Amino acid sequence: MIGVELHKMVRDRRTWVTIGLLDALPTLVAILLAVTDLGPRPGTGPAFLSAVLADGKLFPLAAIAIVLPLFMPAAVAVVAGDAIAGEAQSGTLRYVLVRPVGRTRLLVAKLVSVVSFVLLAVLVVAATAYITGSLLLGNQSIAATTTSVSGTALSTQELAGRTGLALVYAILSMLGVAAIALFLSTVTESPLAAALGTLAVLIASTLLLTLDAATSLHPYLPTRYWLSFVDLFRDPILWRNVGRGAGLQAAYVAVFLAAAWANFTTKDVTD
Amino acid sequence: MIKTQGLTKRFGRIVAVDKLDLDVREGDIYGFLGANGSGKTTTVRMLLGLVLATSGDIRVLDQPMPRSSRSVLPHVGALVEGPAAYRHLSGRANLAAFDAMAADGRRADRLRRVDAALEQVGLGAVDNRPLRAYSLGMRQRLGIAGALLRKPRLLVLDEPTNGLDPQGIREIRDLLLSLHAAGTTIFLSSHLLAEVEQLCTRVGVLAQGTLVIQQDLDTLQRPTGRTFVRTPDVAQVRSLLDGQVEVHDDDSLLIRVSDAAELNARLVEAGVRVHELSPERHTLEDVVLAATEAGNGRRADS
Numbered sequence: 340m341i342g343v344e345l346h347k348m349v350r351d352r353r354t355w356v357t358i359g360l361l362d363a364l365p366t367l368v369a370i371l372l373a374v375t376d377l378g379p380r381p382g383t384g385p386a387f388l389s390a391v392l393a394d395g396k397l398f399p400l401a402a403i404a405i406v407l408p409l410f411m412p413a414a415v416a417v418v419a420g421d422a423i424a425g426e427a428q429s430g431t432l433r434y435v436l437v438r439p440v441g442r443t444r445l446l447v448a449k450l451v452s453v454v455s456f457v458l459l460a461v462l463v464v465a466a467t468a469y470i471t472g473s474l475l476l477g478n479q480s481i482a483a484t485t486t487s488v489s490g491t492a493l494s495t496q497e498l499a500g501r502t503g504l505a506l507v508y509a510i511l512s513m514l515g516v517a518a519i520a521l522f523l524s525t526v527t528e529s530p531l532a533a534a535l536g537t538l539a540v541l542i543a544s545t546l547l548l549t550l551d552a553a554t555s556l557h558p559y560l561p562t563r564y565w566l567s568f569v570d571l572f573r574d575p576i577l578w579r580n581v582g583r584g585a586g587l588q589a590a591y592v593a594v595f596l597a598a599a600w601a602n603f604t605t606k607d608v609t610d
Numbered sequence: 611m612i613k614t615q616g617l618t619k620r621f622g623r624i625v626a627v628d629k630l631d632l633d634v635r636e637g638d639i640y641g642f643l644g645a646n647g648s649g650k651t652t653t654v655r656m657l658l659g660l661v662l663a664t665s666g667d668i669r670v671l672d673q674p675m676p677r678s679s680r681s682v683l684p685h686v687g688a689l690v691e692g693p694a695a696y697r698h699l700s701g702r703a704n705l706a707a708f709d710a711m712a713a714d715g716r717r718a719d720r721l722r723r724v725d726a727a728l729e730q731v732g733l734g735a736v737d738n739r740p741l742r743a744y745s746l747g748m749r750q751r752l753g754i755a756g757a758l759l760r761k762p763r764l765l766v767l768d769e770p771t772n773g774l775d776p777q778g779i780r781e782i783r784d785l786l787l788s789l790h791a792a793g794t795t796i797f798l799s800s801h802l803l804a805e806v807e808q809l810c811t812r813v814g815v816l817a818q819g820t821l822v823i824q825q826d827l828d829t830l831q832r833p834t835g836r837t838f839v840r841t842p843d844v845a846q847v848r849s850l851l852d853g854q855v856e857v858h859d860d861d862s863l864l865i866r867v868s869d870a871a872e873l874n875a876r877l878v879e880a881g882v883r884v885h886e887l888s889p890e891r892h893t894l895e896d897v898v899l900a901a902t903e904a905g906n907g908r909r910a911d912s
Contacts, residue, residue: 340711340712342710343707343710343711346707347696347707350698350699351698352698429694429696429697430691430692430693430694431694431695431696433655433658433660433690433691433694434688434690434694434695434708434756435708435711436658436659436660437658437659437660437683437686437688437690438683438708438711438712439659439679439680439683439684439712440711440712441679441680605662607621607655607660607661607662608655608660608661609652609655609660609661
């Protein structure tokens, strides 16, 4: 079943259109920066963007920072929201279940497919950004040092390792989104409702983060630590928020997957 | 093959299916009749484990459902409330995908199985266009092919001829009859009396969630004890069979005689010319309507 799901995802044109669109924004930013040479001043704009003019190898990180707040979660919400609800809407869910594919197994297969999509999306964005960054933007760091956010030098090796960690962190953040969308996907028969519901949760979270009255809630909001991967580029690495973010996302994943399972395995399939 | 006891399904306060005792025996072509909204589809979904019963027992292939889904469903082919398939894949790719979901056997065997099923429903020559370019009839045929993939012992078909032209309906009917002859038990849910009359050996009628009839078709269509006669010599018949002529309409008569052969002999002896003569039978339509109305009446009383 997992193989069938992966095959379906890879064969579906929508997967590649989504990733293409996701990729378009950072590429556009890279082109604009290269043409105008006008980077945001340090400390403003998306993370790392002020540094990429000097060092194109930081552009994958900048690209992730560009898509992480909205584009990436929207894409993940659409794909994960479609997982069960899409099959229900097209009527194929009943035929999958009587094949028979156990409900738990179907949910696991969908989860694997969604996780693969997240991986694929993050890696494609990072890889494209690496290429555009190297081609279009500064390559000052040929001398093998990059400046960390704290101002000290990082070797290329260190930079690669920390970039890897940052990508893992971004993927984990998106898995939280995927779990929420997958749960909603088992609740409604409309993939649109599942995706929009997930986005509503994320927008509410972002909004509450700006509200002082909600301070006590902040550590539990799903978007709270998304951009904390920047801390991985401090010297020494500031683990506190990264650790909390990872723990929080793991909790969201666990709770919403359990809810999705409990709901889906006891649900009347009446689409 | 299918046995339910006290099967009940409530959606909130609405009772969709009420204490259903279905009994489908091996070798039946069981016609499951009922108006729209009578609970047919909910019942079919419960048999397949899609909808979970509120109370009651279901046994399919002598095993409890939905607990034994994994061992039961591979032997059951189903078409539930119209066909459905992935729109961006071709018919063949769709069947291959569905088949691979609960994969067994080697890949080459499975592909052969897909081809065989397409052949059976008359889609053997179909090209590789995606499903969204299929007509309604082609989708219906593909749905039936999906049900036939595993050479099931039991076919559960919900409105299998929906969307087909007369030619297609006939082909599917012939296909079902040949499968039945080869030993497949068929549970056919339909609201088309004619379809059930032509195909089925046994009939169950659902009215507002209650089973009002469950009987062999032959028994339901038993003779009424009257004989239908069409003759130009009406007056002669009337005088010959005084008092036994019940209905008289132009040249058609209904005569209260159950033995058609004996009646024929008497008429011929008397020199009466006869166009047509046959024992009158209960029609499925009359039986179903009577039972459905009785069922509704009972419900209104209670």
